[in-house]
Amino acid sequence: MSALTATHFNFPKQKSFYKGKVRDVYNIDDKYLVMVASDRISAFDVVLPKGIPYKGQVLNQIAAKFLNLTKDIVPNWVLEVPDPVVTIGRVCEPFKVEMVIRGYLAGHAARTYTSGLRTLCGVSLPEGLKENDRLPEPIITPTTKASEGHDEDISREEILKQGIVAEKYYLQLEDYTRKLFARGQEIANKMGLILVDTKYEFGLCDGKVYLMDEIHTPDSSRYFYLEGFQERQDNNEEQKQLSKEFVRRWLIDNGFQGKEGQQIPEMSYTWVNEISERYIELYEKVTGDKFIKHPTHDLLNRVETNILNALNH
Numbered sequence: 001m002s003a004l005t006a007t008h009f010n011f012p013k014q015k016s017f018y019k020g021k022v023r024d025v026y027n028i029d030d031k032y033l034v035m036v037a038s039d040r041i042s043a044f045d046v047v048l049p050k051g052i053p054y055k056g057q058v059l060n061q062i063a064a065k066f067l068n069l070t071k072d073i074v075p076n077w078v079l080e081v082p083d084p085v086v087t088i089g090r091v092c093e094p095f096k097v098e099m100v101i102r103g104y105l106a107g108h109a110a111r112t113y114t115s116g117l118r119t120l121c122g123v124s125l126p127e128g129l130k131e132n133d134r135l136p137e138p139i140i141t142p143t144t145k146a147s148e149g150h151d152e153d154i155s156r157e158e159i160l161k162q163g164i165v166a167e168k169y170y171l172q173l174e175d176y177t178r179k180l181f182a183r184g185q186e187i188a189n190k191m192g193l194i195l196v197d198t199k200y201e202f203g204l205c206d207g208k209v210y211l212m213d214e215i216h217t218p219d220s221s222r223y224f225y226l227e228g229f230q231e232r233q234d235n236n237e238e239q240k241q242l243s244k245e246f247v248r249r250w251l252i253d254n255g256f257q258g259k260e261g262q263q264i265p266e267m268s269y270t271w272v273n274e275i276s277e278r279y280i281e282l283y284e285k286v287t288g289d290k291f292i293k294h295p296t297h298d299l300l301n302r303v304e305t306n307i308l309n310a311l312n313h
Contacts (some may be wrong), residue, residue, distance in 0.1 A: 001276070002296045003039035003051025004085065010303050011311060021047055022219065030091055033077070034307055035213075037063075037085045041275070043237070043248050044258025049071075050267045050279050053276045053296060056085040058283045063087070063214035065287055070183055076211040077203070081130070082310035083303050084294050092203025092210050095165050097154065099177040102187065102197040105129050106222055107245065109197070122155025132196075132239050140177055140191045145201075146162045172209050173202050184216045188223060191288055193242065196222040218243050218282050242282045245273060 006024070013029040021042040026034040037060040039051035061084060067076045077089035100121075102109050109120055110131040118125050121141035129135075130245040142159060143151040156174075159165055165173065177200055198221035198272075201213040214220055222243040232239055251257065254265035280291045 001053040001275075002299060004056055004151075004296075004299045004303070005038055005040055005051035007036050007038070007300065007303065009307070010175045011307065021045070027091060028311060032079070032311070033089055033091050035089070036303060037087075037214075038309075041244075041247065043244065043251055044256070046258045046264065048265060048267065049245075050272050052272060052279060054291075054293060055276065055279050057294060058215060058279045058291070059217045059219055060085050060087060062217045062283060062286055065289075066184070067211065069187065070180055070211070070215065073179045073183060074211045075208065077205070077213075080310055082304035085303060086310075088206050088307070088310055091211065092205040092212055094145070094201060094203040094212060095169065095173065096161055097142045097165055097173075098145055098151060098199045098201055099144055099173055099312070100141045100197065100199040101138050101177050102141060103135060103181070104194070104196045104224075105131060105135060106134050106196050106239075107223045109141065110198075120293055121153050122157055130233075130236070131215045132233060137179065138181055141172055143199075169204070169209060173200075176202065176209070177213065178198070180211070180215065184221070187216075187233075188286070189226060191286060192226050193285065194224040194226050194229060196224055196241075196243075198222070216286070217257040218279065218286075221284075223282075223286065240242075242278075242285055246278065 009026065011026060011028055015027040018025040022038055022040050024036040024038055029033060037056035039053060039055045041048050041052050041055060042105050050074055064081045064087060077092055079090065080088045082088060105113055112120050113125060113129060123139045123141060125135065142154050144154050145151060145287055159170060160167055180200060181198060183196045184198060198216060200211060200215060202209055203212045222245060223241060225240040229239065256262045256264055283291045
C-alpha cells in the first residue's frame with residue numbers, strides 16, 4: 001500500500017500553493033481552494049516521517065459527511081468532493097483563531113489541570129475534577145493559529161483586546177461552535193460514541209461567516225466509547241478512545257514530545273499499518289458507513305485527473 005505524502009501539481013490559473021501539516025492547498029484564480037488530504041500524520045506540531053495509507057481518505061470523507069450534516073447550522077466552504085482525498089471549495093479569509101470546544105477534561109485540558117492550574121484560556125475550571133470527567137458545561141478554549149510552530153492558548157478577552165477577531169464576528173463564532181458541538185455530540189451518541197472535544201475553523205467570504213477546513217475528524221476531535229464510560233471513570237481506568245491520542249501516547253512512551261533535541265522514534269511497517277487500521281475503524285465507527293479502500297497504486301495520477309475534471313466543468 002502506498003501513502004500520499006506530497007503533491008506538486010500545477011493547475012491552470014493556479015495562484016498559490018500552501019503545504020500544511022496534513023493538507024496541500026491550491027488556490028485557483030482566487031475563486032476556488034483545492035484541498036488535498038494527504039496521508040501525512042502530525043503530532044505535537046511535528047509531521048512524522050512516514051505516511052499512513054488511507055488516512056487522507058478517512059479524514060476527507062468524514063469531514064465531507066459532517067459538513068453536509070451541519071450546513072443547516074452554518075454555511076460551509078465546500079463546493080465539490082471530486083476524489084476521496086480532495087475537497088474543492090470557496091476561498092475564505094480565515095479568522096486567525098481556532099475555536100476549540102471541550103465537553104470533558106481530556107488531553108491538553110487535563111494536562112493543564114493536573115499541573116495545578118484551574119484556568120484555561122480565561123475559563124475557570126471547578127476543583128475536584130479528574131482526567132476525562134465530564135465538565136459542568138462545554139467550554140470554549142480558543143488557540144491562535146500559528147503558520148509555523150505551536151498554536152497558543154488565548155482567552156476571549158485577549159482576542160477582542162488584540163483585535164484578532166472583531167467582536168460581532170467572534171460572538172457568531174462562539175454561537176456556531178456551541179451549536180456544531182451539540183450536533184456532533186448528538187450524532188456521536190447515536191453511534192455509541194462521545195464527542196469529547198473538537199476544534200473548528202471559520203472564515204469570511206463576501207462578509208459572511210463560513211465553516212472551513214474539516215470537522216469532527218480524528219485529527220480535530222477526540223471520541224470516547226459511550227458504553228462503559230462511567231464505569232471506567234468510577235474505577236479510575238483509562239477511557240477507550242478513538243482519536244490520534246494513541247499515536248501521541250506511543251511517541252511519549254518512546255521519549256518524544258516535539259521538544260528540541262528529541263528524536264522521532266522509528267515507525268515500523270507493522271506500526272504504520274496498525275495506525276492505518278485504527279483510522280479505518282474510526283471512520284466506520286464515527287460515520288456508520290463501510291470504508292471503501294480506493295486503489296492506492298497510482299494515487300497521484302488519479303487525484304490530479306479528478307481535480308482537473310472538476311475544475312474543467
